[in-house]
Amino acid sequence: MAFNQQVFLRPTEKSTNETVLVDTSAQISGKSQQTGHTDHNYGKPPLIKMYKKYSGSVVFSHLKAYTQCPLPLHSTEIKKEPTAVECKFIQQVSEQNNGLTVSSHQLSEQTHDLAASSQQVSEQTHDLAASSQQVSEQTHDLAASSQQVSEQTHDLAAFSQQVSEQTHDLAASSQQVSEQTHDLAASSQQVSEQTHGLAASSQQVSEQTHGLAASKKSTNETVLVDTSTQISGESQQTVHTDHNYGKPYIKIYKKYSGSVVFSHFKAYTQCLLPLHSTEIKKEPTAVEYKFIQQVSEQNNGLAASSQQVSEQSHGLATSSQQVSEQTHDLAASSQQVSEQTHGLATSSQQVSEQTHDLAASSQQVSEQSYGLAASSQQVSEQNNGLTRLQTAIHKTANVRCLREAQKPYACLFCERAFRSRQALSAHRVTKHPEKTMLFPKRAPIPCPDCTDIQLTSQRDLVLHLAKEHNKEMCVMSRKFNSENEFKMWKSRVERETFSKFISRNVAREDFEMRKYYYCHRSGKRIVLTDRVGLRKPKKQGSCKTNAKCTAYMIARTDLKDKTVDVEYCLNHLGHDFDLAHLQISADVRKSVARQLSEGVDPDDIIEAIRNSSSKVSRDSFLTLKDIHNISKRFNIPMPTTEEKSVYTCRICNSQFKSRNGLKLHQSKKHKGMSSSSRVTNKTATDVINVDLDEPIMVAQVEASTAEDVSEDCGTGQCEFDHMGNVDGHGLQKDTADPSDMIDQLKKRTLDKLNTFRDVVAKSNDISFLENFYKIVTDVDSFAFGPKQAEG
DNA sequence: CTGGACCCTAGACCGGGTCT
DNA sequence: AGACCCGGTCTAGGGTCCAG
Numbered sequence: 001m002a003f004n005q006q007v008f009l010r011p012t013e014k015s016t017n018e019t020v021l022v023d024t025s026a027q028i029s030g031k032s033q034q035t036g037h038t039d040h041n042y043g044k045p046p047l048i049k050m051y052k053k054y055s056g057s058v059v060f061s062h063l064k065a066y067t068q069c070p071l072p073l074h075s076t077e078i079k080k081e082p083t084a085v086e087c088k089f090i091q092q093v094s095e096q097n098n099g100l101t102v103s104s105h106q107l108s109e110q111t112h113d114l115a116a117s118s119q120q121v122s123e124q125t126h127d128l129a130a131s132s133q134q135v136s137e138q139t140h141d142l143a144a145s146s147q148q149v150s151e152q153t154h155d156l157a158a159f160s161q162q163v164s165e166q167t168h169d170l171a172a173s174s175q176q177v178s179e180q181t182h183d184l185a186a187s188s189q190q191v192s193e194q195t196h197g198l199a200a201s202s203q204q205v206s207e208q209t210h211g212l213a214a215s216k217k218s219t220n221e222t223v224l225v226d227t228s229t230q231i232s233g234e235s236q237q238t239v240h241t242d243h244n245y246g247k248p249y250i251k252i253y254k255k256y257s258g259s260v261v262f263s264h265f266k267a268y269t270q271c272l273l274p275l276h277s278t279e280i281k282k283e284p285t286a287v288e289y290k291f292i293q294q295v296s297e298q299n300n301g302l303a304a305s306s307q308q309v310s311e312q313s314h315g316l317a318t319s320s321q322q323v324s325e326q327t328h329d330l331a332a333s334s335q336q337v338s339e340q341t342h343g344l345a346t347s348s349q350q351v352s353e354q355t356h357d358l359a360a361s362s363q364q365v366s367e368q369s370y371g372l373a374a375s376s377q378q379v380s381e382q383n384n385g386l387t388r389l390q391t392a393i394h395k396t397a398n399v400r401c402l403r404e405a406q407k408p409y410a411c412l413f414c415e416r417a418f419r420s421r422q423a424l425s426a427h428r429v430t431k432h433p434e435k436t437m438l439f440p441k442r443a444p445i446p447c448p449d450c451t452d453i454q455l456t457s458q459r460d461l462v463l464h465l466a467k468e469h470n471k472e473m474c475v476m477s478r479k480f481n482s483e484n485e486f487k488m489w490k491s492r493v494e495r496e497t498f499s500k501f502i503s504r505n506v507a508r509e510d511f512e513m514r515k516y517y518y519c520h521r522s523g524k525r526i527v528l529t530d531r532v533g534l535r536k537p538k539k540q541g542s543c544k545t546n547a548k549c550t551a552y553m554i555a556r557t558d559l560k561d562k563t564v565d566v567e568y569c570l571n572h573l574g575h576d577f578d579l580a581h582l583q584i585s586a587d588v589r590k591s592v593a594r595q596l597s598e599g600v601d602p603d604d605i606i607e608a609i610r611n612s613s614s615k616v617s618r619d620s621f622l623t624l625k626d627i628h629n630i631s632k633r634f635n636i637p638m639p640t641t642e643e644k645s646v647y648t649c650r651i652c653n654s655q656f657k658s659r660n661g662l663k664l665h666q667s668k669k670h671k672g673m674s675s676s677s678r679v680t681n682k683t684a685t686d687v688i689n690v691d692l693d694e695p696i697m698v699a700q701v702e703a704s705t706a707e708d709v710s711e712d713c714g715t716g717q718c719e720f721d722h723m724g725n726v727d728g729h730g731l732q733k734d735t736a737d738p739s740d741m742i743d744q745l746k747k748r749t750l751d752k753l754n755t756f757r758d759v760v761a762k763s764n765d766i767s768f769l770e771n772f773y774k775i776v777t778d779v780d781s782f783a784f785g786p787k788q789a790e791g
Numbered sequence: 792c793t794g795g796a797c798c799c800t801a802g803a804c805c806g807g808g809t810c811t
Numbered sequence: 812a813g814a815c816c817c818g819g820t821c822t823a824g825g826g827t828c829c830a831g
Contacts, residue, residue: 458816502801516816520801554815584825624792630825 448548448574458518458552462569465550473550473571479564483557486564490517490553497570498577501553515555521575522549549573584626588619592630602627 447461449469465471480486494500501517553568588609595605602624609622 500801514815589825626826 458550458569459567461548462550462552462571465573471571471573473569473573475567475569477565477567480566482562483564486555486566493570497572499551499572501551515557517553517555519549519551519572519575521572522551549575584619584622584630588622589630592622592627596627596630 447464447468449465459475462473462475466473478489480489490501500520502520550571550573551569553566556565556567557563558565592605592609595608596602605627606622606624609619
């Protein structure tokens with residue numbers, strides 16, 4: 001038995017009752033057995049791979065455990081079956097391993113419990129954080145309300161202040177008015193008293209006058225006499241000074257027609273002594289009458305003044321009443337404002353108290369959150385401690401075998417690091433199984449016809465469907481000399497199969513790059529949750545079939561020689577080949593953009609594109625809307641309606657007022673030809689840089705032109721324009737002989753073909769070349785006859 | 792018919808899982 | 812460790828709808 005690096009241990013088992021070491025290269029047969037596989041390739045802890053054999057078939061089970069074997073196992077040291085001592089040692093190692101496994105299991109359970117507790121704590125923390133958030137939001141709202149209330153209170157206080165000031169001003173005005181009213185009343189009282197005094201004096205005078213009149217009547221003579229001065233003959237006024245009291249007084253008399261009449265005594269006098277009839281001896285003189293008149297006028301003026309004072313007093317009283325009422329209203333308003341201010345202040349106070357309570361609650365929630373976070377942190381630390389303990393156990397058991405190389409892939413849950421992410425992933429699965437749920441699982445590819453079969457790759461799916469379900473599909477491969485050649489082939493395949501292969505993943509190595517393509521209709525339609533309902537679905541529906549299509553390509557590009565190896569399957573599954581789900585090709589897009597920039601009419605572009613495609617494709621259904629989209633995307637303005645008022649034939653430059661007229665002309669004069677001016681003006685360089693399909697189109701046009709000329713001119717129906725050119729062919733009138741024209745066209749066609757041969761020579765696309773040379777053959781047959789046609 | 796707004800898809804890049 | 816391939820994210824550009 002030849003042993004290599006791999007050593008197998010056969011533990012005691014019921015079926016065999018013996019333990020053996022077997023070579024991996026050895027044929028496993030016979031009884032059920034279990035083997036242990038130690039891999040020393042990478043200096044890692046010995047790995048045990050468990051195999052079981054039942055009924056003659058070998059079944060590979062999952063990788064179970066690392067051994068705790070402290071001694072390296074070398075293949076050269078084991079030459080035969082283990083001795084009893086070796087078996088015993090192995091048994092001890094196994095028991096130690098089992099013990100460590102049990103400890104590890106217990107630690108795992110504890111870790112799991114702690115993780116569950118940590119999860120609960122995290123959830124509670126999260127809930128508390130949410131509550132805290134709500135409390136904070138409510139606090140914020142209340143603070144905003146409080147702010148509003150404060151602002152309203154402030155406004156009301158300012159208004160109240162204004163009202164108070166106005167009230168104060170009105171009170172002052174009212175006070176002034178009252179004082180003025182009081183003064184006026186006092187003045188009025190004085191005037192009234194004076195008036196009253198004058199009236200009393202007047203009454204006395206009247207009585208005296210009456211007494212005098214009575215005396216005159218009795219004596220028949222009327223005289224006014226001064227007690228001190230004799231008055232006679234004429235009206236006079238005397239001032240009698242009563243020396244008894246030292247005060248002057250005025251005596252007024254009137255005398256008319258020999259009788260003495262006492263006039264109304266209205267003037268104010270200072271007379272304090274009554275006049276004695278004995279003192280009046282005769283009628284008043286003219287001077288006395290004049291004096292009496294003046295006194296009367298003064299008396300009238302005083303009465304008018306008294307009246308005005310009374311009216312002013314009344315007006316002031318009314319104003320005072322109004323001011324009082326306004327003051328009362330303002331006081332009432334001020335009272336209301338004060339009450340509102342008080343209410344708002346109370347509300348503000350309540351809001352502040354609520355805010356304070358909420359802040360306190362928020363603080364409590366935060367503290368509880370903090371406490372829970374701290375608890376969570378403690379649990380995590382305990383968890384980490386246990387993990388580290390596990391690591392320490394592994395270390396002490398000499399399980400780990402550290403390498404000198406750098407290990408940039410560190411485990412998030414322990415202190416270990418790895419050289420590759422795959423190793424880290426394996427570590428996470430084996431050491432932190434409870435954490436693996438945090439990482440997304442790769443979905444396998446289910447078989448569409450089986451319920452329990454899941455494949456791991458596109459190729460397996462295709463092979464499974466072909467073998468198990470008799471589907472007509474296969475996996476093929478092909479090699480290309482360049483990436484450009486591969487892209488041309490891919491483009492042709494897409495065109496012929498009405499499909500599209502899109503790239504999603506690229507893997508780059510030092511010397512190779514792999515690019516994975518899959519059918520563009522494969523997969524699920526994904527609409528972002530925040531965009532659901534914002535747009536109607538497409539009329540033709542999504543291009544995604546919500547299923548896995550079997551068509552795929554894997555292109556492996558050799559970065560040294562640039563060759564491309566392609567593994568592919570062109571058999572689609574689960575969808576039809578609707579052109580509506582395809583997009584306009586990039587070449588056509590560029591071509592349309594260029595023609596738009598050159599000012600070509602969109603209708604002509606559409607016609608040219610449609611006519612240029614010999615096979616049905618998405619490009620064949622180019623619409624004006626597509627032209628609009630391209631013009632928008634490339635930021636090229638569309639020609640306006642005014643610019644399209646004249647329709648020019650791009651073959652013969654004839655102009656027509658309507659598009660229908662142009663179409664009628666083209667259908668009669670240029671049947672089967674494209675109207676694109678680009679066709680006849682293109683150079684070989686342009687063609688090389690733009691579109692390798694176009695030489696075919698141009699050759700077709702030239703051939704068609706030659707045919708038309710042959711037909712038209714052969715029957716003598718060619719038309720000449722006024723410039724001497726043959727309409728539609730650009731030939732001079734003087735050379736318009738049918739035979740000469742054909743020769744010219746033949747020459748031009750041959751020149752074109754020679755030009756395009758250079759272009760085609762750069763192409764490696766077999767189908768393209770086949771198509772081109774077929775046209776060349778046709779054209780050459782026309783130009784030079786069948787015998788001169790070249791293949 | 793036109794232009795704006797907006798959604799959907801392709802493509803690139805990166806990280807991860809599974810199997811050998 | 813290598814091979815294979817899936818999923819998430821981001822950006823540019825194509826496609827669609829709609830109002831004027």
